[in-house]
Amino acid sequence: MTLDLSSLLRVFKLTLPVATAYVPLGLALGVFMVSSGIDWYWAPISALVIFAGSIEFLVVTFIISGQPLIAVAWTALIVNFRHIFYGLSFPLKSMKSRLQKAYGVFALTDETYAIVCASKGRPLRGIDISLLQVISHAWWVGASFLGAVLGSLLPAEVTGFEFALTAMFIALAADAVSNDSDMSLLTYAAISCVFGALMEFYILKSSFLGSGLICYLLLISKDYKQAKMEVPLHE
Known part of the structure; x- marks a missing residue:
């Protein structure tokens, strides 16, 4: 199965809405980590290895407060429990190799799931889905890395980045309550x-x-x- 240039451009365009969320939040995550006293390189590492959005912000809080491992594991399970239901309709069978399937499970996020399961026009092939997840993952890792670099250059008295994720959830909650x-x-x-x-x-x-x-x-x-x-x- 090959990927031509037109398919590559199509998949890249599908990730642009994802980038509008991942880039500002990734920047905030990087700055938040550095401003919390964590070495800058842990921001891109956590973005690469954990890749779970809100959990990564919570992990910073857990590290600072010294939460026990059981509390971290329990919180991660509860927050990401919805992904179990995503798997019921995610087209994992369209992915051919074991590596594709393993990465497909790991990189399954709210945004990529919505794009894959609600794609209009020609449905995405297995290789398209993998590329969609890789590019989306790259947006997150790159933004976290850039945020960590910027955070190391900011003066210590600049604070408030830890409120970025809270602000997003407050906005989502306010929208839900208004409806x-x-x-x-x-x-x-x-x-x-x-x-x-x-x-x-x-x-x-x-x-x-x-x-x-x-x-x-x-x-x-x-x-x-x-x-x-x-x-x-x-x-």
Whole structure:
């Protein structure tokens, strides 16, 4: 299976929307790592080896606060648990070699999954999907490297880069709440925070995030199941 120039350009153009997210966040990750006292080269290394977006920001916090390994592993599992469901419809069978398949699983992100499963026109071949993931990965690694270099040049008094990912999630949450007519999502978030706090202080230390996410997942799953039951059957 070969890749011609037209296919290469097509796949590259598909990664441009990914770059609009990966480049600013990658820059923020690199600067954040350096400003947190971590050597600059760990930014591109983590981007290359971990390649999990939000988890990489959390890893910096975990390193600084000295969180136990079990807490890091549990948080990573909960945050990226959605990727298990992505695998149900990801066209892994279109990839021929074992290396392609292994990298396809490793480099499966929200953005590449959305592009692959919602591509318009001619569907992507296995080699196209691999190239899409490689280029997207390169955007992330390159931006993290550049951010680390810039961060090492910035004066120490410049702070606030650690808020980049938080700001993104706040914007996404605000958008979700604004489209939630009955405010159920906000209510579920509050309930989940209380549940996570109770678990953290009274039952299992360092379990706030994991417990809160599980509680929130159960609450929205209840609504999904109820809405599915209310859909009228067509004869």
